[in-house]
Amino acid sequence: MVGIRVFRAVDDADACKKYIEGHRRILEIHGVVKITSYRHDWVDDPHTMVILVEELETGRVFGGARLQLRRSGIPLPIELALNKYDPKILSMVSDAEQNGGTCELCGLWNSMEVAGMGIGSYILSRIGAAISSQLPVTSIFVLCSPVTVRMGRRVGALVERTLGNNGLFYYPKDDLIATAMVLSDCDALIHADENERELIFDLRRNPKQTRVESGPKGQFELDYDILIRELNYNLSDIK
Template sequence: MIGIRVFRATDDPDACQKYIDGHRRILEIHGVTKITSYKHDWLEDPHTMIILVEDKEQGRVLGGARLQLKRSGISLPIELALFKYDSKILDMVQEAELNGGTSELCGLWNSMEVAGMGIGSYILSRIGAAISSQLPITSIFVLCSPVTVRMGRRVGAVVERTLGNNGLFYYPKDDLIATAMILADCDTLVNADASERELIYDLRATPIQKRVERGPKGQFELNYDILIRRLDYNGVDKK
């Protein structure tokens, strides 16, 4: 049984380490050894939310992502990745933080075992948008690979064409292209596909549920528990 849960990084260090190890293996398979989102300062940041995909019976981590809030004085990975190419990213993030709070969806990966099921692109991106309603943010930045740009658009993110070369950067290697995108309207999702918006609203209304998902490789059952616990402390309550 595959399950997805969301928790603060500080609440489950063991699960975070499994997430890190799995992400590192996938990066190495693709020849990537240096990437800003692979810094681990978020491990001690209660404002970083982990989206974890697990084999519930065997306790194995099959994928995941982070929704990292711009809090606690920690730079977002997109700031660290892009400022040397285009310093406007710093002002853009600062403005978004002042205008309701912002974050970044980063560190997305899935194991080869679940490749082709839509987890690493479609479902993780959808959950990132869904859990934003529980957090003090109104926007989400994301640095997309070419294959995930389409999913970013599906959930309502748009290419930030004022950055780089019309939104494009050579990152994390000179032969790879990354696209800077932002979901600027987390509450309304006005730019999202209608079907995707409906799925996100359903997850917001019922964060604990079981659903049959359909990916390129067919149907599979997925247990969702995306209710973030322990948010009742200063500075993290939803505004």
């Protein structure tokens, strides 16, 4: 069975190594050798959460993503990626950090073994939105490829049209386009697709569950364990 779990990067070094190696292979397949979300300084950051897709029986990693909080003085990948194109990203992230806390969903990838199951196209972004309720944040930044823009929209993120060319950038290569998006209301998700919002709220209420999911390749069972251990945030400070 395929399972998805969430943990602080500092709590599982071996799993982080598997995630990094899988991400590297996928980037190389697509001819991308330089990308800010591939930096590894987050592995020692207690404010980085790793979302890992793995085969429960073997521990083989099929994909993942990260939710990096802007709390440790480490710039978010989107800041590093876009600063040279549009410095406004720095003040935008800083303002969001001061007004409720912010983070970035980044480093999202999935292997060919789970292609067509909807894990990379919908489920990982859904979990990013779901686990935000456990964290001291009210917003999520994300830098999307053309394919993943619709993922962002489904969970309630909007294109940040004040950045770049109406939200668009040529990144990470001159022949690729990235779109800056922000989910600005993690609690209410007022812009999310109605069905997506209910799925996110269900995962917040029941972070440990097994669901039958549907993707282009059909139905499959997915085991969720997205309750983050070892957290000590005071959510009453922002809620």
